[in-house]
Amino acid sequence: MKYYQKVLLYAYPNLEKMIKHIDKMVLSKALASYCVYTPCLTQAEEIVKYTIGKERLLLLKEELEKIFLEFTKEDFIYLEYKYFKKRDKETDALDTVSRKYFRRQNKLLMVFAKKLKERNLNEDWFKENYYIYPYFRELQKKVERQEERVIRELKKVC
Numbered sequence: 706m707k708y709y710q711k712v713l714l715y716a717y718p719n720l721e722k723m724i725k726h727i728d729k730m731v732l733s734k735a736l737a738s739y740c741v742y743t744p745c746l747t748q749a750e751e752i753v754k755y756t757i758g759k760e761r762l763l764l765l766k767e768e769l770e771k772i773f774l775e776f777t778k779e780d781f782i783y784l785e786y787k788y789f790k791k792r793d794k795e796t797d798a799l800d801t802v803s804r805k806y807f808r809r810q811n812k813l814l815m816v817f818a819k820k821l822k823e824r825n826l827n828e829d830w831f832k833e834n835y836y837i838y839p840y841f842r843e844l845q846k847k848v849e850r851q852e853e854r855v856i857r858e859l860k861k862v863c
Contacts, residue, residue, distance in 0.1 A: 731756060
């Protein structure tokens with residue numbers, strides 16, 4: 706599995722929404738449990754499954770935020786611009802077309818990957834805990850297609 710680091714960066718801005726969505730799903734499952742004709746145990750297991758998913762997302766969010774705190778403010782602004790699609794006064798001032806920008810983005814991705822590795826948040830961990838969710842699988846496919854397109858473009862140029 707390639708590029709899981711990029712998947713985590715692209716997923717970060719949506720984690721809070723995903724967590725809130727799970728809360729809504731658990732609440733609706735609990736409230737609708739009286740009119741569902743499946744055994745109580747089955748309904749409870751489903752709610753527990755959602756709750757475990759929420760816990761995983763909360764842990765991921767917490768770990769990523771700890772890593773982000775280790776970046777300088779300026780470096781984090783670059784990450785926000787590229788991966789979180791944040792646009793504001795700070796990001797408007799960035800030089801996003803020079804070679805320096807692209808080198809810096811590559812360096813920041815490598816630093817992020819190293820920080821993940823230092824915390825034992827590797828590909829196996831990602832696959833075991835997050836690749837089971839359709840959102841992360843689809844994001845993984847999207848990143849892989851994007852990277853393949855970049856490689857094809859580089860081959861055309863060279």
